[in-house]
Amino acid sequence: MDDNSLHYLVEKIRIQAQITDLQELFPHKELGWIRDSQLLSMPICSQTMGLRKGSSQLIDVLKLMGGASLPVGRIYEGHVNALQLINVYADQEQKNTLFSDIINRQLLLGVWNTQQADGVVIRQIEEGKYRLEGCKTFCSGGHWIQLPMITGQLISKQTNGWQMCIIPLEKVKRISVDSSGWKPLGMRASASYKMDFTGIVIDRNDLIGQVSDYYRQPYFSAGALRFAAVQLGAVQMILQETHRFLKDSGRADDTFQKIRIAEMATLVETGNLWVSRATVLTDLWQGACRHTESLLAYVNMTRSVIAETCIRCMDLAERSVGISALMQPHPLERIHRDLTTYLKQPAPDAAVLSTGTYVLNQQDVNSMWADSDCSIRPC
Ligand SMILES: Cc1cc2nc3c(=O)[nH]c(=O)nc-3n(C[C@H](O)[C@H](O)[C@H](O)COP(=O)(O)OP(=O)(O)OC[C@H]3O[C@@H](n4cnc5c(N)ncnc54)[C@H](O)[C@@H]3O)c2cc1C
Incomplete structure (x- = not known):
């Protein structure tokens, strides 16, 4: 997809996001346009039936999606997460089937790992079932x-443990949906419901990877770069909307407003630099599979910086714009609700702690991140 078409698509999604939010709808139209643009299969290389090497294009798309609509960004990020898990853990035959289905039919994927006490058990009932x-x-x-790619406790004759599986298209209708508990402050359009899988029977071929693969590093924690990119897109939009408001309302010459917008611009650019560097380090890791701990610490730092950037910029935007920023139909009101909700990602304290542990385990803090001797092999 060329840059112009991508920017046209993103602009359409941005305009539609306001309508979808006010009507508390699922973003059907937005996802239809994404399908029509073949963005659901964009990361797949049809020659190798694997994912394209290099993350920068994908990270840019995630950023643009987050800027246009956080619920759409979340759904697209989940889709990309599923593609990456298939790429890393599925065998080639599974990849051929799944990736060609996604290319030909633009199927939408998601990864559902979170659960409560009534979580998923995958019980072997006979050989291969x-x-x-x-x-x-x-x-x-x-x-x-x-x-949907889900995880659950596998209980079989041979092995027990945390296992990924895909629910095949023809069985998805049998999942029972409970939307009654989904009443969040923001992100309503992400339709993050409770789903009950009881009674669905899957085959050996629907299991992806081995027991415990889901939590293997760096894939598990370094994926935080993707949601950080979506959040960064939203905070960039907060800067844009604040800028627009100050200019349109004739308040741009005020000293306090200039100081606040300067801080916002600095924070957003800092976030961009963090995400860009983390993307480079991710690609270097993929090229050489070295320095896993360093990559994890770097991505954890990036995730924490972006979260703080979002919180600070929301505060600065509110002070600059005033009550209009908290009233519908101003886009800042929606972005504030969605971003506040989407910032709630798992275990933020553990991410900071793991960075501290990594830094204190180093002999030399001057060479903790550099890894420029590896090469990236494009698809
Ligand atoms: C809009 C949205 C969409 C989502 N979509 C999906 C999806 O598609 N698939 C999916 O699998 N999940 C999804 N999730 C769930 C998400 O991945 C997280 O599990 C969830 O948001 C965690 O939020 P939390 O704030 O409760 O995190 P927590 O990890 O519970 O963090 C809350 C606080 O508790 C602290 N804490 C964490 N663990 C401990 C501990 N053991 N002891 C003491 N303190 C602790 C944290 O540091 C933090 O301060 C979604 C969430 C949202 C908001």
Whole structure:
């Protein structure tokens, strides 16, 4: 997809986001346009039936999506997460089938790992057959996801443990949906419902990877770069909307407003530099599979910086714009609700702690991140 078409698509999504939010709808139109633009298969290389090497294009798309609509950004990020898990853990035959289905039919995927006490059990019932029991919570995309990747406790004759599986398209209709508990401050359009898988039977071929693969590093924690990119897109939009308001309302010459917008611009650019550097380090890791701990610490730092950037910029924007920033239909009101909600990502304290542990384990703090001797091999 060329840059002009991408920017046209993103602008359409940005305009529609306000309508979708006010009507508390699922972003059907937005996802339809994404499908029509073939963005659901954009990361797949059809020659190798694997994902393209290099993350910068994808990170840019995630940023643009986050700027246009955080619920759409969340759903697209979940789709990309599923593609990456398939790429890393599925065998080539599974990849051929799944990726060609996604290319040809623009199927929408999601990854649902979060659960409560009634979580998912994958119980072997006969050779090669498994019956699912239990529920997942915060399932973004809900019943609109066509190929959900879920995790659960595998109980079989051979092995027990945390296992990924894909619910095949023809069985998705049998998942029971509970939307009654989804009443968040923001992100309503992400339709992150509770889903009950009890009674669905899957085959050996629907299991992806081995037990415990889901939490393997750096794939598990370094994925935080993707949601940080979506959040960064939103905070960039906060800067844009604040800038627009100050100019349109004739308040741009005020000294206090200049100081606040200077801080916002500095923070947003700092965020961009962090995300860009983390993207380079991710690609270097993919090229050489070295310095895993360093990458994890770097991505954890990036995630924490972006979260603080978002919180500070929301505060600065509110002070600059005043009550209009908190009233519908101003876009800042929606972005504030959505971003406040989407900033709630798992274990933020643990991310900071793991960076501290990494830094204190180093002999030399001057060479903790550099890894320029590796090469990136494009697809
Ligand atoms: C809009 C939205 C969409 C989502 N979509 C999906 C999805 O599609 N798939 C999916 O799997 N999940 C999804 N989730 C769930 C998400 O991945 C997180 O699990 C969830 O948001 C965690 O939020 P939390 O603030 O409760 O995190 P927590 O990790 O519970 O953090 C809350 C606080 O508790 C602290 N803390 C964490 N663990 C401990 C501990 N053991 N002891 C003491 N303190 C602790 C943290 O540092 C933090 O201060 C979604 C969430 C949202 C908001």
